[in-house]
Amino acid sequence: MESYNDLKLAVLIDADNVPYVYVKEMFEEIAKYGTPTFKRIYADWTKPTVSGWKKVLLENAITPIQQYSYSKGKNSSDSALIIDAMDILYTGKVDGFCIVSSDSDFTRLATRLREAGMKVIGIGEKKTLAPFITACDKFIYIEILKKERESQPEPDNREPSKTAPEPAAGPLNKIDPAIIKLISDSITDLADENGWTYLGDLGSLIIKKKPDFDPRNYGFAKMSPMIRSINLFEIDERDTGKKNVKHIYIRKK
Numbered sequence: 001m002e003s004y005n006d007l008k009l010a011v012l013i014d015a016d017n018v019p020y021v022y023v024k025e026m027f028e029e030i031a032k033y034g035t036p037t038f039k040r041i042y043a044d045w046t047k048p049t050v051s052g053w054k055k056v057l058l059e060n061a062i063t064p065i066q067q068y069s070y071s072k073g074k075n076s077s078d079s080a081l082i083i084d085a086m087d088i089l090y091t092g093k094v095d096g097f098c099i100v101s102s103d104s105d106f107t108r109l110a111t112r113l114r115e116a117g118m119k120v121i122g123i124g125e126k127k128t129l130a131p132f133i134t135a136c137d138k139f140i141y142i143e144i145l146k147k148e149r150e151s152q153p154e155p156d157n158r159e160p161s162k163t164a165p166e167p168a169a170g171p172l173n174k175i176d177p178a179i180i181k182l183i184s185d186s187i188t189d190l191a192d193e194n195g196w197t198y199l200g201d202l203g204s205l206i207i208k209k210k211p212d213f214d215p216r217n218y219g220f221a222k223m224s225p226m227i228r229s230i231n232l233f234e235i236d237e238r239d240t241g242k243k244n245v246k247h248i249y250i251r252k253k
Contacts (some may be wrong), residue, residue, distance in 0.1 A: 007034030007095040007119055010088045012081050013062065014101035015043035018124060018142060020053045023060055025145035026123055030098050033121055033138075038088055040065055042081045082109050089116055096120060099136075102128045110135035122211075126172060139212040143172055171219035179218075180230060182206060187233070187252055195251040196236065199224060202250060224248055 011030060030036060039062045043050040046068070057064055067080040081099075088094060096119030099106050103124075110120045110132065122128070122136035126143050133139045173179075186205045190197040203223050206213050220226035227233050227250060234253055237246045 008037045008093065009034040009096050009098050009121070010038040010085070010094045011036045011040070011062075011098045011100065012038070012085055013041040014078065014081060014099075014103055014106075015041050015050045015053050017101045017103045020056055022142055022145050023053075023056045023062075026100060026142070027060060029123070029140060029145060030121070033098075033119075034096065036098070037094055039063060040081075040084060042067055042078075042084075044068055078103065078105050082106070085109055085113065089113060089118065094118070096137075098123065100124070101132075104129040104132040107131040107135045133212045136211050138207055140214065141172060141212065141217065144214060144216045172217045175218050175226070175230060179213075180232065182210060182213075183227065183230070184232070184252060187250055191251060196249040197251060199227075199248040199250055 009030065011027075027036070039060070041053065041057065041062050042065045043053065045054070045064060045066050053064075056062070065080055065084070081101075085097060085099075088097075097110075097113050098121045099110060100123045106122075110122065113120050114135070114137065120136045120138075122132060122139040123142060124132070124139070126141050128139070128141075183202075183206065186202055186209065187195075187197045190201050190205060215221065215223045215226040218226055220229070224235065228235060232253055234251050236249045236251075238249060240247055
């Protein structure tokens with residue numbers, strides 16, 4: 001998968017359009033791509049609907065930005081987030097932005113930031129509309145982070161649950177013919193004279209074509225086991241000369 005080489009990131013959160021319960025997992029995910037140098041969250045904090053965020057703000061050192069709703073039904077927080085994003089852009093102090101929202105109204109903002117040479121990572125719920133997803137370099141579903149937390153074992157010092165365990169959550173999506181075609185076409189685009197494609201390059205190209213692609217959407221922690229499960233591709237693990245480090249190459253059977 002594509003590496004963003006520890007970017008300096010501005011993390012801007014739309015409190016009205018994402019749940020607060022997985023904020024810890026969000027920041028763990030963001031840490032894979034870079035270091036948050038700005039952490040701001042936008043809402044009308046007089047509303048009871050965002051009260052759940054107030055505790056996690058202190059725990060995660062997120063700066064709350066108050067924006068009153070001047071008109072009923074209008075989300076003024078969107079405007080405040082957009083204005084701050086442009087202000088931060090012109091400071092030149094960041095390499096990219098992480099916009100945490102399920103609201104497609106940020107589509108033009110994501111596009112504008114990328115036009116300025118910024119990397120843009122989106123985090124939102126599965127209900128997020130396609131225009132915002134495709135405007136980002138990478139889009140991550142919050143539901144993935146939820147499933148990862150639910151799959152973690154409880155510490156030994158916890159009381160055993162007195163209720164029956166919930167069934168394991170299934171994948172967000174199934175590997176359908178369109179995804180298989182996307183993988184196959186991308187292998188063709190990158191293949192050498194013998195048909196082999198380096199897995200890291202393959203993952204990067206697929207994300208460029210489909211920003212919300214993630215093996216975790218389909219129930220796999222990594223891309224290589226996902227491709228193995230399709231059983232239409234050959235996999236070659238090549239030694240690199242380093243202990244426990246191999247390069248994985250893929251080609252069509």
